[in-house]
Amino acid sequence: MGKQYGFCYDVSRCIQCRTCEVACKSAHDIEPGIQWRNVIEKWEGEFPNVTRTFFSLACMHCASPACMAVCPTGAISKRAEDGIVVVDRDKCNGCRECFAACPYDVPQFGSDGTMQKCDFCAGLGIEPACVASCPAEAIYYGTMEQLSRMTDGKTAERLTGPTGPSVIILNKPGASVIQSIFAGQ
Amino acid sequence: MSRKETDLGSAAESSRVKGTDERMIPTFCSLCGPSPGCGLNCFVKDGRLVRVEGMKESPINNGKLCPKAFASMQWVYSPQRLKYPLKRVGEKGEGKFERVTWDEALEIIASKLKEQKEKYGPESLAILSPQRRSYSDYLYRFLMAHGSPNYGHSGICAIQRFFGFAYTLGTPRIVADYKHADVIVVWGANPVYAGAPMGSLKGILDAKSKGAKLIVIKPEMQPDAAKADIWVPIRPGTDGALALAMLNVIVNEQLYDKDFVSKWCYGFDKLVPHIKKYTPEWAEPITGLPSAQIKEVARLYGTAKSACIHAGNAFDQAVDSNNAVRAVAILIAITGNLDRPGGNIATMSNTIPMPKSVHLKERYTQEWVDKLVGPEIARCFQPFIEGTSSAYYRCLNSILTEEPYPIKTIIAPGTQPSIITRGSKRIKEALKKLEFMVVIDVMQNSSMPWADVVIPVATMYECDHPFEAPVMGKGNWIMARNKVIEPLGDYKSDYEFWLDLGVKMGYGEDFWHGSIEECMNYQLENFGITMEELRAHPTGIIYKPEPMVYEKYEQIFATPSTRLSGDPYLPEGKVAIYNTTFEKNGFNPLPEWVEPPESPTGTPELLAKYPLVLFDTHTTDVYNHGWLRNVPYLREIQPHPWIHIHPETAKARGIEDGDWVIVESPHGWIKVKAVYFPGIRPDTVMSVHGWWQGCDELGLPGYPILDGGANVNVMYSTDPEKAFDPVVTAMPKQTLVEVRKA
Numbered sequence: 001m002g003k004q005y006g007f008c009y010d011v012s013r014c015i016q017c018r019t020c021e022v023a024c025k026s027a028h029d030i031e032p033g034i035q036w037r038n039v040i041e042k043w044e045g046e047f048p049n050v051t052r053t054f055f056s057l058a059c060m061h062c063a064s065p066a067c068m069a070v071c072p073t074g075a076i077s078k079r080a081e082d083g084i085v086v087v088d089r090d091k092c093n094g095c096r097e098c099f100a101a102c103p104y105d106v107p108q109f110g111s112d113g114t115m116q117k118c119d120f121c122a123g124l125g126i127e128p129a130c131v132a133s134c135p136a137e138a139i140y141y142g143t144m145e146q147l148s149r150m151t152d153g154k155t156a157e158r159l160t161g162p163t164g165p166s167v168i169i170l171n172k173p174g175a176s177v178i179q180s181i182f183a184g185q
Numbered sequence: 186m187s188r189k190e191t192d193l194g195s196a197a198e199s200s201r202v203k204g205t206d207e208r209m210i211p212t213f214c215s216l217c218g219p220s221p222g223c224g225l226n227c228f229v230k231d232g233r234l235v236r237v238e239g240m241k242e243s244p245i246n247n248g249k250l251c252p253k254a255f256a257s258m259q260w261v262y263s264p265q266r267l268k269y270p271l272k273r274v275g276e277k278g279e280g281k282f283e284r285v286t287w288d289e290a291l292e293i294i295a296s297k298l299k300e301q302k303e304k305y306g307p308e309s310l311a312i313l314s315p316q317r318r319s320y321s322d323y324l325y326r327f328l329m330a331h332g333s334p335n336y337g338h339s340g341i342c343a344i345q346r347f348f349g350f351a352y353t354l355g356t357p358r359i360v361a362d363y364k365h366a367d368v369i370v371v372w373g374a375n376p377v378y379a380g381a382p383m384g385s386l387k388g389i390l391d392a393k394s395k396g397a398k399l400i401v402i403k404p405e406m407q408p409d410a411a412k413a414d415i416w417v418p419i420r421p422g423t424d425g426a427l428a429l430a431m432l433n434v435i436v437n438e439q440l441y442d443k444d445f446v447s448k449w450c451y452g453f454d455k456l457v458p459h460i461k462k463y464t465p466e467w468a469e470p471i472t473g474l475p476s477a478q479i480k481e482v483a484r485l486y487g488t489a490k491s492a493c494i495h496a497g498n499a500f501d502q503a504v505d506s507n508n509a510v511r512a513v514a515i516l517i518a519i520t521g522n523l524d525r526p527g528g529n530i531a532t533m534s535n536t537i538p539m540p541k542s543v544h545l546k547e548r549y550t551q552e553w554v555d556k557l558v559g560p561e562i563a564r565c566f567q568p569f570i571e572g573t574s575s576a577y578y579r580c581l582n583s584i585l586t587e588e589p590y591p592i593k594t595i596i597a598p599g600t601q602p603s604i605i606t607r608g609s610k611r612i613k614e615a616l617k618k619l620e621f622m623v624v625i626d627v628m629q630n631s632s633m634p635w636a637d638v639v640i641p642v643a644t645m646y647e648c649d650h651p652f653e654a655p656v657m658g659k660g661n662w663i664m665a666r667n668k669v670i671e672p673l674g675d676y677k678s679d680y681e682f683w684l685d686l687g688v689k690m691g692y693g694e695d696f697w698h699g700s701i702e703e704c705m706n707y708q709l710e711n712f713g714i715t716m717e718e719l720r721a722h723p724t725g726i727i728y729k730p731e732p733m734v735y736e737k738y739e740q741i742f743a744t745p746s747t748r749l750s751g752d753p754y755l756p757e758g759k760v761a762i763y764n765t766t767f768e769k770n771g772f773n774p775l776p777e778w779v780e781p782p783e784s785p786t787g788t789p790e791l792l793a794k795y796p797l798v799l800f801d802t803h804t805t806d807v808y809n810h811g812w813l814r815n816v817p818y819l820r821e822i823q824p825h826p827w828i829h830i831h832p833e834t835a836k837a838r839g840i841e842d843g844d845w846v847i848v849e850s851p852h853g854w855i856k857v858k859a860v861y862f863p864g865i866r867p868d869t870v871m872s873v874h875g876w877w878q879g880c881d882e883l884g885l886p887g888y889p890i891l892d893g894g895a896n897v898n899v900m901y902s903t904d905p906e907k908a909f910d911p912v913v914t915a916m917p918k919q920t921l922v923e924v925r926k927a
Contacts (some may be wrong), residue, residue: 013378013390015408020206020805022252022818026236032821032883043863047831048418051863084273133239135249136390 003143005115005120006061006084006166007131010150013171016041016146018025018052021132022060027124028143034110036118037130054133055169056139059106061085063164067098067107082143083166089114103161144168144171203625206230211240211724212667213653214860215645215891216253216260218811219317219343221245221653221660223254223382224724226668227646230681234258234646234670239382242724243660249382252807256818257646261670263883264630267641277617280554280634287675287685290638294596295689297637298331301593307332308518308556311580313577314338315599316674316810317571319651322544323683324598325572330692334553334590337808339606340561340914345501345812347570348562348913349510352766354523355755356531357570359514360659361493363388363397365527368489370482372402372425372513374497377409378804385495388644398489400482402427403499404800405829406864406869411776417482419865421800422919424499424783425509430476430779431483431516433460440487442521450518451755452763452774459775471778471786475864477762481788487520491527496801506915508776511764514777518760537661537728538711540654543704544572545695549751558583558592563912565770570747574916576904578606584615598625598642598679601811603632604877604896607916608903610853625682628812631890633875641676644839648678650705650718654788664725665716668741670743772912781912782850782902785868787920789850795833795921796868799850802895803874811875819881824885826855826876826895830924834870845927850874850920853892853899856927870924874896 002052016039024030036108039057044051061078063087075091076098078084087107094113099105107115120141121128133140140147147168148158159167208229213222224243228236237257249359270290277279285293301309310333310680312324330405338344349359352492363369369392376385393399393412401413402424410416419427423831435441436457465476472479486492492585494517500510522528546568554567559579562569582591582749595616602612616622624636627644649668654876655661677685680701688694697703705716712719719726742758745751753787755761768774780787785798805808807819816818828848830840842848842861847854848870857872865871876895888894901920902908908916 002800011489012394012412015381015386015412017253017377017381017386017408018252018822019381022255022824023250025818026255026258031927032817045863047863047867048416048863050406052406052864055407084327132248133250133255134252135246135386137387149714177536 002081006144008140008147008168010138010170013136014054019133020130021065022057027129031110034108049101059168060165066163070097072100084120086119087115191642205417210667210669214254221656222555246382251381256816259713259816271635271639274917278634282584291689305593309593311335311337311675312596314601320679327683330695331549334557334573335575337577338561338574345913345915346510347504350514351754353511353514353761354639359529361495362530363392364395366491366493368398368492370400370494373499375493404866404869422503423472425505426468426471428512429463429477430465433463434483435487436460441519445521446519449759450762451757451759455763467549503918504910505779506910507912512776515762534732539865540708561914581615584619594621596623601630601632604811604890607898609898609900646670647672657751661730662727665719668723737790782907782918783921791921793921797922798869799922800919801872801874814878820880827860827872828857829865830859831865831867832861835869840926846924848922848924850900850922855895
């Protein structure tokens with residue numbers, strides 16, 4: 001088994017500037033209506049004691065991808081060398097089983113009907129555009145081992161879930177808040 | 186002139202060039218201003234710009250960009266680009282044009298200007314100011330050569346703050362030193378949506394991670410407030426009242442720096458009795474803030490070892506402006522935070538030479554000041570740092586009032602009088618009556634229908650000049666612009682337009698006889714380098730930053746003002762807490778509180794009909810001012826004009842999240858989408874400035890610019906008695922409204 005690459009989000013630094021969203025769209029020429037990366041927000045409390053937290057999320061590149069498990073055509077695969085989950089759109093038949101299975105609503109479908117999603121910029125052979133572009137330095141990438149070492153001793157939690165997402169959340173409020181967002185799905 | 190790919194040096198080596206059919210060309214962005222532009226690496230395939238990346242070599246942005254820059258390709262190739270010059274053929278307002286050549290268009294403009302100069306005097310020309318650009322001084326140069334002082338600056342941006350700081354602290358620019366601060370106050374400013382790649386945002390976040398306390402003062406919880414230790418949800422337009430109350434606490438509780446006050450401040454003894462009435466309890470009903478919070482913030486700021494204030498556009502856009510800015514300046518001074526680490530720093534010098542200015546400031550005379558049609562800064566204080574300026578609105582208003590005389594030609598480069606200043610209905614009448622109008626832009630804009638001539642100009646990707654250099658003392662980098670793609674139509678650059686027009690008018694002596702290369706080389710003389718030689722450094726030259734020297738009080742307080750007399754900003758050679766210069770000229774020597782034209786405490790009789798406060802922001806995550814709505818990547822993130830409304834306020838009116846609503850003030854009404862926003866004052870709604878434009882690619886509409894559209898500038902007062910700060914214009918963006926389902 002090779003390394004597993006993943007993302008680390010520092011929620012104390014993300015300020016929803018949307019640079020990662022547009023940098024991703026621009027790098028991959030993504031059509032209108034589709035976004036591989038989304039900066040979501042969560043409000044809590046009542047005015048004036050409200051909190052507003054932002055999370056920049058794309059594909060979780062799970063250890064056991066639910067999408068891959070249900071794909072009838074074998075279009076989805078997990079790369080042995082780096083754990084990145086990719087879709088071969090030529091093989092995809094647009095059945096949307098992956099969307100139903102994914103706990104994080106990652107798969108999207110554009111005008112050609114096939115599934116598309118974050119591929120860690122593997123197809124472009126570059127470091128992830130979102131990481132490179134973030135002006136707040138709120139997103140990091142690396143192997144899960146590297147990210148664990150980087151966040152050792154800090155307030156950090158690996159996102160947990162049955163599919164094994166390759167994501168670490170750094171600083172408050174923590175992965176449990178993100179998990180609560182997905183709990184309803 | 187050709188450059189080999191190998192000249193691109195490390196920029197090409199470190200960049201990622203997909204395949205071998207892409208060329209990488211570095212340049213700098215100009216999508217926003219007034220700061221120096223972010224360095225950009227542009228990737229061109231078959232002569233077409235296909236993508237951009239941040240340039241690591243630029244010290245301005247260190248390789249980062251904002252979402253607007255990443256959407257550049259769609260902007261450059263927008264179907265709404267102006268491709269060739271136009272001449273009006275229908276009625277004014279009809280928007281009917283026929284194509285003419287660049288030369289024909291300039292000929293029409295030149296002959297009209299010559300005719301009007303003869304008939305009405307050269308001052309009948311006003312050039313409206315865009316957001317400060319690297320071509321802004323060319324606008325001034327043309328006015329100087331022509332004989333008009335009427336540079337129509339907005340009256341609602343930056344100058345208003347610079348003025349108050351200059352006349353209180355001796356210097357217009359005082360930069361917050363986040364790196365060394367224990368307490369950071371972001372006040373009516375937006376470091377997230379405005380210039381995020383340029384370092385302030387990272388500076389604030391880094392300081393926070395090292396333990397600095399962040400206080401953010403603004404009516405809604407924008408992302409910077411979401412990161413604050415304390416969010417101060419102030420009512421719009423009342424920042425001056427809060428500043429006065431903070432002064433009250435700091436003076437009464439003796440939290441000020443006694444040494445600095447006794448050595449370097451003039452008039453503290455007069456401040457003490459004056460500030461007594463501005464208690465936190467007095468400020469509470471005005472600001473909508475609990476007096477306990479006002480005290481908490483004042484004490485935190487006053488007792489901090491080092492604290493800085495970053496004050497933004499909110500201070501430029503309230504009638505209380507000159508008072509509020511002076512109150513903030515006094516706060517900085519008496520707490521001992523002026524020009525000290527972690528406080529507000531006066532940048533007085535730099536190792537990088539200054540480019541030679543093209544402004545022709547040396548030609549100013551008293552006659553120039555006297556001829557201003559409607560001063561932006563009170564006449565007695567003109568010219569100010571950018572030159573003589575009339576207020577944008579006043580240039581247009583004179584067309585209707587003909588007082589003191591009417592403007593007869595407006596040239597509007599990169600600016601849209603139809604929507605960007607207050608009182609759009611009145612402006613429309615003025616544009617209809619105006620004898621001659623020239624619109625200069627890269628894109629079709631909302632003012633075009635009233636233009637007699639429309640001049641298209643190049644985007645920053647389509648020309649190889651000018652050079653980027655420090656702006657207002659910021660930056661230590663100089664770089665020649667590199668041409669990325671050929672112009673898409675029959676046009677040249679803004680700079681070339683003014684040179685060409687200057688030559689056509691017979692002012693060729695002042696315009697290098699039309700040679701853009703000579704114009705560039707003239708400005709670079711102080712660097713001992715020509716434009717050609719500068720191009721040999723494709724990503725520019727970086728100068729070492731000047732070592733920081735603090736507490737330069739003798740130097741700062743002796744700064745001569747830009748008035749013709751050259752008298753210092755500070756006649757006592759000390760911080761002007763009590764401002765004798767203001768007093769001599771008939772203005773209040775100590776800051777006071779002035780209510781917005783419509784407000785809960787100023788005009789409570791209006792509350793029965795208009796119970797909510799409306800204000801707006803000029804920049805969001807994807808938009809600047811009155812443009813960029815035609816760019817698909819950006820428009821799909823914010824497809825519709827909106828107001829942010831507290832969910833309870835909305836529910837009380839039967840309004841659901843996403844409903845279209847009518848927002849009505851005493852002056853006009855707009856129709857926008859209601860967006861539930863838990864982090865806004867329940868008595869306040871916020872909208873966005875500059876909505877008019879459609880997006881062809883997404884099939885999303887534009888909106889009318891008057892009642893029933895989404896142009897928030899129909900909503901505000903333009904009452905000459907109430908809607909102008911007497912010193913600095915600062916037309917307000919606060920009013921009272923009701924909101925109901927459409």
